[in-house]
Amino acid sequence: MQTNLTSQSSKRRRVIFLLMPFSALLLLTLFISSPSKFKNTPPTLPLSSQNNPLQLHIHSHRRLQTTTAVLHCEGALYHDLCVSTLTRVVPDLTSSSLSEIISATVNETISDVRSTDFNVTNIRRKLPHLTLIEIRALEDCHTLFLETVSELRTVVSDLSTSPAKKYDDLRTMLSAAMTNQATCLDGFEGSKNQVKISRHFRKALKGISRQVSISLALLKKMNGTTSSGSFLNHVETTSSFPDWVKPGDRRLLQAETNVTNGTSVTSGMNETTTYDLVVAKDGSGNFTTIGEALNAAPNSSATRFVIYIKAGAYYEYVDVTNKKKNLMFVGDGIGKTLIKGNRNVIDGWTTFRSATLIAVGANFIMKGITVENYAGPSKHQAVALRSGSDFSIFYQCSFIGYQDTLYVHSLRQFYRECDIYGTVDFVFGNAAVVFQKSNFYARQPEPNQKNMFTAQGRDDPNQNTGISILECKIAAGSELIPNQSMFKSYLGRPWKLYSKTVIMRSYIGDLIDPAGWLEWSGDFALSTLYYGEYMNRGPGSNTSARVTWPGYRVITNETEASQFTVANFIQGGEWLNGTGVPYYLDLQQNLTVSS
DSSP states (O other), rough: HHHHHHHHHHHHHHHHHHHHHHHHHHHHHHHHHHHTSSHHHEEEEEGGGTHHHHHHHHHHHHHHHHHHHHHHHOOOOOHHHHHHHHHHSSSOGGGOOOOOOOOHHHHHHHHHHHHHHHHHHHHHHHOOOOOHHHHHHHHHHHHHHHHHHHHHHHHHHHHOTTTTTTTTHHHHHHHHHHHHHHHHHHHTTTTTTTHHHTTTTHHHHHHHHHHHHHHHHHHHHGGGSSSOOOOOGGOOOOOOTTTTOOOHHHHHHHHOOOOOOOOOOOETTOOOOOOOOETTTTTEEEEEEEEHHHHHTTTTOOOEEEEOOEEEEESOOOOEEOOOOOOOESSTTTTTTEEEEOOOOTOOOOTOOOOSSOSSSTTOOOOEEEEEEEOOOOGOOOEEEEEEOTTEEESEEEEEEETTOOOEEEEEEEEEEEEEEESTOOHHHHHHEEEEEEEEEEOOOOTTOOOOEEEEEESSSOOOEEEEEEEEEEETTTTTTTGGGOOOEEEEESTTTTEEEEESSOOOOBBTTTTOOOSSSSTTTTTTTTEEESSOOTTOOOTOOOOOOEEEEEEEEEEHHGGGGHHHHOOOSSSEEEEOOOOOOOTOOOOOOOO
16 A cells, blocks of 8 residues: 555656646746736736627726726826826726726725724724833824815815816825824834834734825826916915915914903004903913813804913913814914923933924914923923914924924924024924024033924825025024033934925024035935025025935026925915015015014
8 A cells, every 4th residue: 555655646747747837838828928927017808708799898997997906107206106096996987087096096095094093093902011112102103194185175175166276285184194103103213112012013013004105196197288287387476474374363463462451452563352251370361271261252254363372471281273274373472472391202201292282273473482391301202382283373482492492393384583492303394384583592402412493294205394494593592602602403314204494585694504504314315305595695505515415406597496485396386465574475575574
């Protein structure tokens, strides 16, 4: 029996050996005849099905679908994923408009965000021994996912109504949705359980970000069909405040606060405006805390709701949620009305949640208020203001902290005549933000630290985000001046792969290292970032010894520089007269202060 088995086994081996060349030939034939399994090329119909009309029709449709998807996905960062996604979620690519294709892709992304949110919510049950900061990071992710769904729903709505007119809004919402995924993961940096936690959703977040990247790439193709074109191509002829600042808001911004005897009236520039609520520590207003007034403010207000905050130091944490739209805080001026807190990463808060003031509700405006995080340099990340409010304005305000003072998280923001104090990465985030006539002051950091004024976080080349600093001052603060030689200071460093920051027509003090900019880690992002300097002045503005990174440039072309002005970078559109606020629309500094 043993001999017989051995003989049979030997015969089988000979048969297998003889078949191997034929198997190899068969595999080679399949590879040549079915390239779609290995490349994004249309599949070839098997020989056995070439006379079947139904099979011919199905095959023809698949070939056309794939060919159309390949054309649409040209230029996308994740081309293969783009092709497979479009052929899967759009039943008939050939007869679908670009708006319909993007909508289908975004709807798919919304489903994935909801699924990921559900999984993240359940992590606390799966991993019961989480630290406080890890629990808060998970809560941050839940908040960010809800915001992402809201932003993506807005995209779908705008695509179904007026995509041509909404091009800038669509790009902004998609950019913010991608930023949210990165922010979720950032909350677990440094956690002992980072790998254990993130394995439950890191892959899903990466998939969501890549899907949004695909939508951004597709949207870019739509730009050629819009009536207005890209916001980089707007030509403006007047100088004032942007169209998203309504006439009533402009009067409020230009008015001087003059509240007497507890009445809620302000007068200025021959105008009289009534505040909706007054906050006063001495009890002379409607409330003694900002939080009480905020709770009393209406949700989703269609008109401006104004809260006047009298002089005093308010030790509280203020969160203007996305339900609180069209809200305005008016204080008595920098250093007079103060909102103060000390949350920080060392004490168990995420960077995202450490802010003294959080502004998320759209169209938020603040004037004449100081926001401070006084945790100190040893507490590391400690945010004063985090803004994720679209069309938000901060006028004549100050923001005081050390590391990560001002978190310009997402969407479109404008800062005019503000003072920002900090040390490490003290203006950071991934909003589309313009600063004008503002002062950036470096403070004294920890002995082993360097000062970095900016750390911009753009993740994708198609995001319309970045930091633009125009006609500002970059200098050492009073506490740093005596010890300035002990610390190196830089204009910024690349937090994310496509970091974008420009400094134009600004004064740069002698504290800035001749290299100007500092790498984040090795050669990370040095080829993909966009850092530019244009016509700056002051002892630190000499560019002869600047870094030689591929992504850095001394801008000499006015057309290139003009991409980062208010008119072009934060959706200028048409501008209205009568703001009462001096404002640079472009590089020419033509000011209008209207009555």
